[in-house]
Amino acid sequence: MAKRAATRKQLLKEPDQFITFSGKLIAFGRSNFKIILIITGILLSLLLVLVTVRQISHRNENRASALVEQAVAKYSAALQDSNPQTAYDRIKTDFADIFDTYSSKNAAKVARIIYGDISYNAGDADTAITMYTHALNDFSQFPALKHIVLSGLGYAFALKAEYPRSIQYFEMISADKDNTMKSGALFNLAWLYEAAGEKEKGASMYKQLLTDFPESMYGDLVREKVSG
Structure with missing residues (x-):
């Protein structure tokens, strides 16, 4: 025997599942409004931090690269009118600033090799060894x-x-x-x-x-x- 379709009156008496769920969700939101705001704020803050860190990292990498290029150019120019020792003395603070401020950046890692060469050419074997030893850890995976x-x-x-x-x-x-x-x-x-x-x-x-x-x-x- 075929089942009779529910009447409009019966349908109106049965709760709509979607409406019921939505109502519960709204009720939960109202009672936990402060918690939701805090959680949302934390998530947004974390996202903002990640984006900012990436932007700063990229910007700092570019700055570090620019500073390394300037230091190398300064050293090359100094060699034109002086000897390796004098040229070395002129750029010590430039490289020191790069290593102090951008030590973890790739540009600074490459700069350690460059500064190691400059130190060696000036006869400063100890500084060269320090730079090369640090660089060896940085580039151990690159033959x-x-x-x-x-x-x-x-x-x-x-x-x-x-x-x-x-x-x-x-x-x-x-x-x-x-x-x-x-x-x-x-x-x-x-x-x-x-x-x-x-x-x-x-x-x-x-x-x-x-x-x-x-x-x-x-x-x-x-x-x-x-x-x-």
Whole structure:
């Protein structure tokens, strides 16, 4: 037997589910108005903070990059009418300000490598080592940059005549699978071993360089040395 359709009177007596739910929601909103305002305010504040941090971070990164460019330009200009030591003295405060204000920015991280090179060229091996050591942590996951930093550390310790430490860093480059700056590392290891009195190891490095990188810029010089 077919079920009879509900009459209009019956329908009017049955509560509309949507209206009932809406009514409950409105009632909850009225009784918890302050709580809702607080929660909404917190969420909006968090969103505003995130947006602001991103904008500031981007703006600060640009400022840091601009300051690094200015410092490098100032250093280059100083080299035109002075020596590396004088040029170094002229830009010390510029780089110090960059590291103090924008230490975590990518531009400052790259600036540490640049300032390490500038320090090394001025004969300040200790500052160069400090900069390169910090940069090594910053770029440990980037082989090309990592090798540049390791090479810088090798040269800086060689400048202090601390040959075992210097050898340690060039060996890290030569043992890596990435060939970036590897020929230079082998060449440096050869003369460092010689300087440390280990002639056989030095000769071995020269031979490895010619075997692995026969067309390198060091090739003719090494061949002449080996044949002599």
